[in-house]
Amino acid sequence: PGKPQGNRWASGQYKQHGKKIKKVKRIQIPSKPTYSLNLWSMIKNYIGKELSKIPLLVNFSEPLSMLQRLTEDLEYHELLDQAARCENSLEQMCYVGAFIVSSYSTTVFRTNMPFSPLLGETFELDQTEESGFRSLCEQVNQHPPVAAHHVDSRNGWTFHQEIEITGKFHGKFLDITPSGTVHCIFHATGHHYTWKKALTTVNNIILGKLWIDQSGEIEIANHKTGDKCILKFIPQSYLSQDVPRKITGQVIDPSKKVHFALLGTWDEKVERFQVFPAKEYAREADPGVILWKRNPLPKNAENMYYFSEFALTLNALEDGVAPTDSRLRPDQRLMENGYWDEANAEKWRLEEKQRVSTKKREGRAARATDSGTSALHKALWFEQKEDPITRELVHMYRGGYWECKEKRNWALCPNIF
Template sequence: QAESDDSGDETPASQAEQTEVQTTLQTLVRKVEDLSTCNDLIAKHGTALQRSLSELEALRLPPDNSERVRQVNERATLFRITSNAMINACRDFLSLAQAHSKKWQKSLQYERDQRIRLEETLEQLAKQHNNLERAFRGATVLPSAPGGKGSSSSRDLSDEDDENEFFDAMEDVPEFITVPADPRYHRRTGSNLSGTSSEGNLEEHFTEDQTPAGCEVTARDAALTRTRRTGIPDKPNYSLNLWSIMKNCIGKELSKIPMPVNFNEPLSMLQRLTEDLEYHELLDRAAKCESALEQLCLVAAFTVSSYSTTVSRTGKPFNPLLGETFELDRLEEHGYRSLCEQVSHHPPAAAHHAESRRGWTLRQEIAIASKFRGKYLSIMPLGWIHCIFGSSGHHYTWKKVTTTVHNIIVGKLWIDQSGEIDIVNNQTGDKCHLKFAPYSYFSRDVARKVTGVVTDAAGKVHYILSGTWDEKIDSSRVMHSSRGENGTEGRHKTVYETLRAKELWRRHKLPENAERMYYFSDLALSLNEPETDTAPTDSRLRPDQRLMENGRWDEANGEKQRLEEQQRLARRRREADSSQAGEQGTTPPEPYRPMWFERVEDSVTKEMTHIYRGGYWEAKEQGDWNR
């Protein structure tokens, strides 16, 4: 386990660094002095040897001896010439080293002082910024988030904690306004014929199932539901200064930074990816929709729901090992099963395939790009997500937004989601544009707001989506639109007349004492529960992850380092084999090939991606994992 650091440790660390620099420079000076001494000795002894040989040659010796002395003298002369060349080179090096050693020392000391001043300035700015935010919160009243009674305790803590900080950007002006439509709105049909319709008839969208996702449990599911665990050992209270580790990682790729398990949660990235299926009921309902636009609304709600578990989850999931897998078989309970595999190590990428008896397939390949920027950490998921409905053939694609972890230096860690998503139906051309607004002090809107517009292929707006990514999503059917007055910067706002909003999704309530269990949801608590007959590469079998879950963090850190070093050795071995084959002109070894996914060109995005090749569940049924 990494030791805890205090802010007071900076001075001894700086002194140690300075001592190390001075020691290195003194060693270099001593080596240069030794080289100078050797230079003088070679010159001295070389001259003496040449003198002795000259005196020996002047003596009267037998002809045979004179010839031998002459040969030795010639060789000594060649040695002297070579030695003189080496002595001159050493003398030049010595002169340069003596001339520049002080410059190098000053330059090194200057860079070190600059780094220390930069760290101190950055930390001081962060503290001042945090104090300003606290003072601002004390002087103003922030708008409360909706859902009062329905809001979870974790959300209250996240919103009201004195150490939280939020974006201080100016308010983002909405591009449209929604107003209630007249219940007796005079509707035009597709043939441009007019007719009057009552509010009841106009609100007959999403009639297949009006129960919000997260609240629906059918009688059949209740009968088949296996008892899953509802808790894990409490998270130990081990403190660790995050800044003491992260300050040397500014601008680096997060996946390449060795981190102790103190910053982790006892789940792998493959398990976190599987958590996207927590609200699978939305896809079950979407599969029953006859209207493509209504189906798109539910797919959009499903997209937003995948972020709901991140609001309090500041722990980093374990980086999967190459070839690691994770299965989630809920076929009998909820009609779906899922498989993830780590298909690449550099860059790290995971492929995911889920299929349901209820008529949908979800697949994705996600690579994580992350950068530490000093005060916050940006996590950018790369890759496409696909959702295909078998009965209609509708094929939806979209990408994920950027996740930002704030208060890396000081304060309480908190997470925000920001960016824009286009969910496209590649068969009909329908599109849903979702916008995740970054939190702003100066916005009158609720925190974590999400807005969306559902349009057909011609660009006509049919539904407006609204809500928050950590609580719920509503949909409102558009009955009429008009151009409003000019907004800021001369932009026109569109005014949409909509029917009463319908709730599509609401977040599950977190389990009791979730704050002591990494803020895991019910699904997350069950993901690392031991299962029988899983593949030997399953994430549940990782010893470091299991040790961390059981609170044995010291052992978990040691096991994590061992596994990561083992993976690095295997990668270096593959690279060495490829390099050796190239030098010898032999056939290079085959590149790493995932077990259950194959890399092909996607027919929709036209990009190379990993798609499930099949065979996993058959291998599990037969108990044969040798492929």
Template sequence: MPQTNQRVRALRTGLMDWKRSFPTKDDSGDDDEETASPADKSELQHTLKNLSLKLDDLSTCNDLIAKHGAALQRSLNELDNLRIPSESGEKLKVVNERATLFRITSNAMINACKDFLELAETHSRKWQRALQYEQEQRVHLEETIEQLAKQHNSLERAFRSAPGRPPNPNKSFSEGSLLTSKGEDSEEDEDTEYFDAMEDSTSFITVITQPKEDRKAEGGTGTSSVDWSSDNVLDSASFVSKGSSKVKRRVRIPDKPNYSLNLWSIMKNCIGRELSKIPMPVNFNEPLSMLQRLTEDLEYHHLLDKAVHCANSVEQMCLVAAFSVSSYSTTVHRIAKPFNPMLGETFELDRMEEMGLRSLCEQVSHHPPSAAHYVFSKHGWSLWQEITIASKFRGKYISIMPLGAIHLEFQASGNHYVWRKSTSTVHNIIVGKLWIDQSGDIEIVNHKTNDRCQLKFVPYSYFSKEAPRKVTGVVSDSQGKAHYVLSGSWDEQMECSKIVHSSSSSSSSDGKQKTVYQTLPAKLLWKKYPLPENAENMYYFSELALTLNELEEGVAPTDSRLRPDQRLMEKGRWDEANTEKQRLEEKQRLSRRRRMESCMSGHGQGCTIEEEKESDGYMPLWFEKRLDPLTGETACIYKGGYWEAKERQDWHMCPNIF
């Protein structure tokens, strides 16, 4: 018995040494992905934890068997020494025989455990060496790939500067002209905050049942007056006709030219810097601004139009959650960077007849890039947000973190929903095909009823059994009672299933308890529209995106449609677009310097830090800073006047930014 315990302790020590040989997030900080991917580490840590737990169980059972076996033997020996009647002696003999059988069986089990421990102890060293070797090979491979990328860049430069080869400045971008600019666009922002996703997100299992089987269970809950089998708002949420429009919109744009440019040659010296402060040629852009990308979130506005008619707040939450997920569906193939708007740039979407809404965006800050957005719908809802884009280039990937709260209010019910966007990551920056993923948790809160929806965007992993781009969620009321389970993917569709019964399962191997939800069959909430024909040659734009940069009469002179470099790029004249982009950025820097000089001349002794920030910051034309009572943050809220100015065609107050 002591020998078994000794072997258990030896194997546990070996496992801990094995675990320490692989760096964790705490050991490696931001560089943890340089040694092993999160999926590798997560799977390894999970396996090691399970093995340790099983060894603990085995050791405990071994100790208990030894302890209780010895106690039983002592008790039997004491009974043998007592003077007892012959009838009791027969019974004692039977008990002795059973105890002997138990001892034999226990010894057999202990011997089998010894054999298992010996085998595991032997193979654990082999596993440790094999995994260590694989880790070293992976690191070596990554270093080799990076070195090859650098050598490729050096050869490319040598080829361009070779004697007898005429330079073509219009089609090559030197590192000096793009990367060594000392203007405001090269400053590092050390104050950017980053928010990690919630780690204690709800873990659950769903079991589908038929409506007839659980009519009693459903009626017994007393939580909903809606009959799931009847035709209600959720039944028809996904079947929406786009309708016909009196205004003829364009259905295509010029095909994307086949320009080649080495991304590594542009970004290799920019690792760790704010992405918006890296002077980038338009070759990495798509012919839309960030303001237009924000407006694209409204593509599936019909979900909110349907949600207006929901009498039940938890059903309405399902549609709001589907709308929040649908905004990511346009990003699955869109790995190009949108134009960073000029300070004071605006974008309007006046589709009252076609979509029943009006939308206005304004760039209210340049560093960090921040845009304010307000939408009014004639169907009875309004949406507003101020989104600040925080992004970092980490060498192998780019993280894009939209900071700021999104507000949605339904006028009739007064339901007011607030949520935030998830983190987007662009992978394979150095080598391989670029691809984008969404990750993190989103919590949607109805501040009137305190209903909540927890959405989890599962990050993709080559080693995961989960479907790619998976999204799951649970809708709960103010008492914490779950009513609906949401499932789907952020690039295709979302479904909801009504919960008729819930129960807690036993603790899983990782120590967390999962909830089992018994649900009715799922109903489709939202499905992505198919992409237009030839979309792969038109930046993978959706039908709505193709119309956003279409010229319209009567818009403000600061509208993104009128931005010259973006217009030239859409037409395929990228060389001219790059020249125009540099002119606009220099004009913006000059405007900032003038504001600084005005501040200094007005005070004589220069500006304080607060005054400098105020003079550097843009005083929004159509939005104003207010304290948000729900989030406690200061955000830009629409103050009105834009649509009235458009009706009068009075734009004298607009700055000259183009």
């Protein structure tokens, strides 16, 4: 859609039209407009506060929601396909480690914030024909913001996560902390892997060019075999002699014996090296195998928010998605098309609508408590269960979304836009 006409956007009436939207892999989006706004001037009064409490204009965003950013974890899904084919669990762990590192490669130049999803917002990515998987995200909680994500692949794996994103502004830098456990299960062997995400930091908030860093230690566990991989994201330092954005990893068995080492950078590539016992060091050293290498950015990426080819496809309009899908979010669509003033007005309208809905829901919950019943928000496509591995209470996919899509029956979906 182009520039809004009349009050079609203001009234939230943007919907999929009767004409079927052909699924096309788009290779570009409108160039980012040039606006001279200073981020520091907008957020200097919010030092020490959580990011979700800071009202930001779309001028500091990118035209994707956090649900779409979570889906970007799957850009290098072929690594999980390869892992599913591994007969050796330790080699499989190496591919899982490379997949985790690859999910950070899209962030290296991405200093703009994704849109915070509205409660009940969803995002689907059906790549069954192209790549063998289909993915669904839903925003299941508002304060704090929590998203649930489930992926099934015909190539032998299932992936799911519930992630709460908290950001804290410290003046010169912004810390973004994702909490929650990520799971990957391989069907043929029953190998069940879990891990948590690294800390993301946005630097130079006050002066200079914004830049992103990832830091911390990620422990990947195979709960069936007891194998582990310790991935370390080395924080950048002006005093360090290390290559920027360096990662290291050790793949160990239950006896703590190291079998493989991983080495690389989270924005470029990961190599695997076999580790031999000390008494065997006389033999020729392992030359290493490149497990993952980042795809080059598309031409003109600097004018398209530094989106990868995969990211460019995520907000393309698609026929048949749920009316709560991020692709149909009007402020985000306006922003992508370059109408930032209209997008800011629409963002305010949507957030005000959500505030009104929240107050009504809280009122119903209070009345329900008095009557001994429950009226809290319940996710539509996910349900809270105790995870059998971590014992955490998390939202897991309950089923039904793809069946509703097949029938084109979205009667259960709330009107959030």
